[in-house]
Amino acid sequence: MSQQSNQSDELQGKIIAALGTVRYPGFDKDILALDMVEEFTVDGDSIAVVMKRLDADGNVKQQVVDGVVSALKPLGLSAAVTFGGEQKKEPHAHGREQPAPKKPIEGVKHIIPVASGKGGVGKSTASVNLAVALAKKGVKVGLLDLDVYGPSIPTMLGLSGQHAMSKEGKLIPADKFGIKVISIGLMIDKGAPLIWRGPMVARLVKQLFYDVAWGELDYLIMDLPPGTGDVQLSLVQSLPITGALVITTPQDVALRDAEKAVNMFAQTGTTVLGIVENMSYFICPHCKKESHIFGKGGGMKESKRANVPFMGGIPLEGRIVDTGDCGEPIALGDNEIAVIFSGLADKLMQAVGKLPA
Ligand SMILES: Nc1ncnc2c1ncn2[C@@H]1O[C@H](COP(=O)(O)OP(=O)(O)OP(=O)(O)O)[C@@H](O)[C@H]1O
Ligand SMILES: [Mg+2]
Structure with a gap:
């Protein structure tokens, strides 16, 4: 971001602080953290704010414009906001233009991100085991590890080494248990720090979307941070998503965060295919009774609130941890958890089949 004219340092600081309070609709981060502000110029009591090109619909853009205008008002500034390459507009001007069309991934039929508001609720576990369950049904499935901050897919699938490049300069996915896999964990040296700033993340994520030789895939499951x-933002802006799965655990904190994730997809016009409740209950290995140690019915409640299907629960099960750690996902085996993932895979395929073409 650059600031022009001879505005005082003090005013500049106040403007930056004010812009830092404008949250991007549906996301945790503000427009500065998401690196959306190109520059601003103050002229008397007017300020022209130039934002980067924004591939979002008019409603989202208008919310950003309104946010900037009202954040700068207390400083006595009347703001005109423009987005990359547009003509200047008057304050409160309405952005009516359509967002840039989303670009599909060549050869990929259905893009299914697996998301959660809260960390550690089991996105990666669910992504890996769903992919395994789909592959076991003979579905052509890919798994894209988009957790660029802490990729766990290589460990969960027992993968090491690095992705090869094709002659055309495309990344060649690893092939494991009938699943094609791409992970940033297989692109960088083990142990290298994963510190990415907003614009780098956007570039990296685009590469992971479009520069991979997937071949033909029925489903591409994406494990999100x-x-x-910013990863979620790049995702919803760039790709025609078939529908997302939101993973939660039954605790209230996780449910509140699940609501945030569901709202983010709703705000960006992305279908949520269903909510999956992980660590839903515990089956006593001795008496085989179910106990709901983290509470009961939370995922179902959120699904009713958001009017999104409830896809089912996955029990808390020690073998899920062990099998994840040793790179042999539990769904590979012949056990009751594998049956649950097979059922979830069926529900996913049904949900996709029901969507309008
Ligand atoms: N149903 C389950 N029963 C027992 N342990 C589980 C279950 N699901 C996940 N775990 C364990 O919980 C931990 C977190 O799971 P996982 O890495 O899949 O979560 P995540 O949502 O992907 O986390 P992050 O937000 O860090 O990416 C892992 O150690 C995993 O083995
Ligand atoms: Mg994860």
Whole structure:
């Protein structure tokens, strides 16, 4: 971001602080953290704010414009906001233009992100085991590890080494248990710090979307980092998503965060195919009774509130941890958890089949 003219340092500081309070609709982060502000110029009591090009619909843009205008008003500034390459507009001007069309991934029929508001609720576990369950049914499935901050897919699938490049300069996915897999964890040295700033994340994520030789896939499952940050933003802006799965645990905190994730998809016009409740209950290995140690019915409640299907629960089960750690997902085996994931895979395929073409 650059600031022009001879505005005082003090005013500049206040403007930056004010812009830092404008949250991007549906996301945790503000427009500065998401690196959306190109520059601003103050002229008397007017300020022209130039934002980066924004591929969002008019409603989202208008919310950003309104946010900037009202954040700068207390400083006595009347703001005119423009987005990359547009003509200047008067304050409160309405952005009516359509967002740039989303670009599909060549050869990929259905894009299914797996998201959650809160960390550690089991997105990666669910992504890996769903992919395994789909592959076991003979479905052509890919798994894209989009957790660029802490990729766990390589460990969960027992993968190491690095992705090869094709002659055309495309990344070649690893092939494991009948699943095609791409992970940032297989692109960088083990142990290298994963510190990415907003614009780098956007570039990296675009590469992971479009520069991979997937071949033909029925389903591409995407394991997301937790929350509603820049990876999610790039995702909803760039790709025609078939529908997302939101993972939660039954605790209230996780449910509140699940609501944030569901709202983010709703705000960006992305279908949520269903909510999955992980660590839903515990089956006593001795008496085989179910106990709901983290509470009961939370995922169902959120699904009713958001009017999104409830896809089912996955029990808390020690073997899920062990099998994840040793790279042999539990759904590979012949056990009751594998049956649950097979059922979830069926529900996912049904939900996709019901969507209008
Ligand atoms: N149903 C379950 N029963 C027992 N342990 C589980 C279950 N699901 C996940 N776990 C364990 O919980 C931990 C977190 O799971 P996982 O890594 O899948 O979560 P995540 O949502 O992907 O986390 P992050 O937000 O860090 O990416 C892992 O150690 C995993 O083995
Ligand atoms: Mg994860």
